[in-house]
Amino acid sequence: MAKLSQSMNLSQQLRMTPQLQQAIKLLQLSRMELETAVRNEIEENPILEETTDLKEEDFQRTKEAEREVEASTEPQADTQDPQKQDEFEWENYLETQYKPPSQGQSGNEEIMNYENVMTTQQSLHEYLEWQARMYGFNDEELKIAEVLIDYVDDDGYVLTPLEEIAASEKMELGDVQDVLGFIQEFDPPGVGARNLKECLLIQAKAIEEDTNDLVFLINNHLKDLEKKNYEAIARAMTRDVREVAELCQIIYTMDPKPGRAYAPQDTQYVMPDVYVYKVGDDFMVSLNEDGLPRLKISNFYKNVLKSSGGGGAKTQEYIQDKLRSAVWLIKSIHQRQRTIYKVAESIVKQQKEFLEKGNSFLRPMVLRDVANDIGMHESTVSRVTTAKYMHTPQGIFELKYFFNSGINTADGESLASESVKQKIKDLVSKESPKDPLSDQKIVELLDKEGIKIARRTVAKYRDLLRILPSSRRKKMY
Numbered sequence: 001m002a003k004l005s006q007s008m009n010l011s012q013q014l015r016m017t018p019q020l021q022q023a024i025k026l027l028q029l030s031r032m033e034l035e036t037a038v039r040n041e042i043e044e045n046p047i048l049e050e051t052t053d054l055k056e057e058d059f060q061r062t063k064e065a066e067r068e069v070e071a072s073t074e075p076q077a078d079t080q081d082p083q084k085q086d087e088f089e090w091e092n093y094l095e096t097q098y099k100p101p102s103q104g105q106s107g108n109e110e111i112m113n114y115e116n117v118m119t120t121q122q123s124l125h126e127y128l129e130w131q132a133r134m135y136g137f138n139d140e141e142l143k144i145a146e147v148l149i150d151y152v153d154d155d156g157y158v159l160t161p162l163e164e165i166a167a168s169e170k171m172e173l174g175d176v177q178d179v180l181g182f183i184q185e186f187d188p189p190g191v192g193a194r195n196l197k198e199c200l201l202i203q204a205k206a207i208e209e210d211t212n213d214l215v216f217l218i219n220n221h222l223k224d225l226e227k228k229n230y231e232a233i234a235r236a237m238t239r240d241v242r243e244v245a246e247l248c249q250i251i252y253t254m255d256p257k258p259g260r261a262y263a264p265q266d267t268q269y270v271m272p273d274v275y276v277y278k279v280g281d282d283f284m285v286s287l288n289e290d291g292l293p294r295l296k297i298s299n300f301y302k303n304v305l306k307s308s309g310g311g312g313a314k315t316q317e318y319i320q321d322k323l324r325s326a327v328w329l330i331k332s333i334h335q336r337q338r339t340i341y342k343v344a345e346s347i348v349k350q351q352k353e354f355l356e357k358g359n360s361f362l363r364p365m366v367l368r369d370v371a372n373d374i375g376m377h378e379s380t381v382s383r384v385t386t387a388k389y390m391h392t393p394q395g396i397f398e399l400k401y402f403f404n405s406g407i408n409t410a411d412g413e414s415l416a417s418e419s420v421k422q423k424i425k426d427l428v429s430k431e432s433p434k435d436p437l438s439d440q441k442i443v444e445l446l447d448k449e450g451i452k453i454a455r456r457t458v459a460k461y462r463d464l465l466r467i468l469p470s471s472r473r474k475k476m477y
Helices: 018-027 031-044 056-071 090-094 124-134 139-150 162-169 173-183 196-205 212-220 222-227 230-237 241-252 258-262 300-310 312-350 352-357 367-374 378-385 417-429 439-448 455-464
Strands: 048-051 274-279 282-287 294-297 389-392 395-398 406-408 414-416
Touching (some): 018 378, 031 048, 124 139, 139 162, 196 222, 212 222, 212 241, 222 230, 230 241, 274 312, 282 312, 312 352, 312 367, 312 378, 367 378, 406 417, 414 417, 417 439, 439 455
Parallel strands (some): 274 389
Antiparallel strands (some): 048 294, 274 282, 389 395, 406 414
16 A cells, blocks of 8 residues: 655746746837837836936836836746846936937938939839730730730749630630730730740840841750850850850840849838947947837826825736836836847957958857856857847947857968858959859968868858859850
8 A cells, every 4th residue: 555645845947927028028129119019018018118318206206116116016036037137227327328310411401302303113014014005906805815924924924824814704715815925915025924035035136236146045055055065055056155155244234033123122221229439449339229118107107096086906916017117117128228238348349350350350159159258148148149249339230140160270270151151252352253162272372371171161151152153163265
C-alpha cells in the first residue's frame, strides 16, 4: 500500500512581468512602429496625455502616480528585471534632448505648398487602356483589348496562355490572338509579349533599320547572347566578330521588362534614431526625439475618484489599471531610448576609425562585444539593433551594419567582412572591361594585401554585392 507524504522543494523561477514584456516589445519596435503604438495607447488610455513641453507639475504628478502604482502592486524582487535595469530617472526624462538643426527652413522663409508640385504617375494599365481607346478598335475588339490589358503584369508580359484567357472570357481564340498582335504595337515597345524572346523580337522590329540579322540572332542565339559568346555567334552567322558585337550591343540596350518604367515607386524614408556628430577629436551621440510623443499623466483619474465617492469599486479598478499601464508605458519608452543610447555610444567608441575614414576601416564586432561593454545581455543588444538607424558622418546605417564577422590578415589582425566586400568592389571597379578579374584573381590580389580569403567566399561576397561573374562582365569592344 502506497504511503502518502509531504515534502518541500525550494526552487527559483524567472517570471516575465507585464512591465518587462512591454519593455521588450517596445525595444524591438522600429521608430514608426513605436510612434503608432504610442498613439494607439493615447487613444485608448484616458490617463495618458501628449504634451509639447513637460513641466514640473507634470513631473510631480507622474511621480505621485508611480508611487500609487507601486503601493497597489506586490513587490517583485529581482524577477521583475533580470537585466538589473537602472532605477527610472524622471529628471532625465524631463531634459530637453539635443535636436539636429533643421535644414533649408528659417523662421521668416515661406513654406512651400507641396500640393502645388505633387503629381500622380500614370500606371501601365491606364496608359495601355488610353492607347486602346485611341487605336480605332470597334466595340468588340476594344472589349477584347481591355480584357487582355487586365492580364498584362507589372513587367509588361501576358503570361497567361491565350487559350485559357479565351476560354475563361468566352471569346474566340483567333480574335484574342489578332487583338494581342495590335497591343504588341503599343508603347512601351515589347509590351504584351509572352516571353523574353518575343519581347526582344517586338523591340527589334520596332527599329527603323534592317532588322533581319537582329531577328535571326534573337531567334537562334539567345543563350550565346546571354554568355557574350560572340565567337560562336560569328561562326554561325559567318560574320565578323566585331559586327556581331555591335549587333549584340543593340540588343543589350533593349528593355527585358518594358512595363517596369510605369511601376509605382514607393520611396522608403529612413528616420535616424541616433545622430553622431564630430566635436573636436571626439564623436557625440544624440538621440533623435523628433516625432516621438512626449507623454504625461493626466489629472483625469483624480477628478473621477473625488466625485461620487470614488465612483465605485469597478471605477477605481479601471482607473488603477489604466494608471498602471500609463506609468509602465512611460518608463518602458524611457528605458528603450536609454538602451538605444548606450548601444549607440558603445558602437561609436569601437568604430571611431570607420567614422573617421569610411567603410574600409570598419572593425569586426559581434553582439557580445557591445553586450559586455554596456553590461546587458546579447539578446537585448540584438533587439536594439533591429530596424534602428544611425546618422553618421559616413552616411545613414542600420545599427546591425556595424556587426561583422572577422577575416584574418597576414599580420594576425582581423578585418571586418564589410571592409573586404568594399575592397572587392573597388577591385572590380578598376578592372579592364576586356579582361575582368576572375574570383581566383581577386583572391590573389587580396592575398597581396595580407587578406587570406577562400575563392568561394569571394564568390559569395560578389553575389551579395550583385556583381556578375567575370564571364558576364567581359566586354570585347
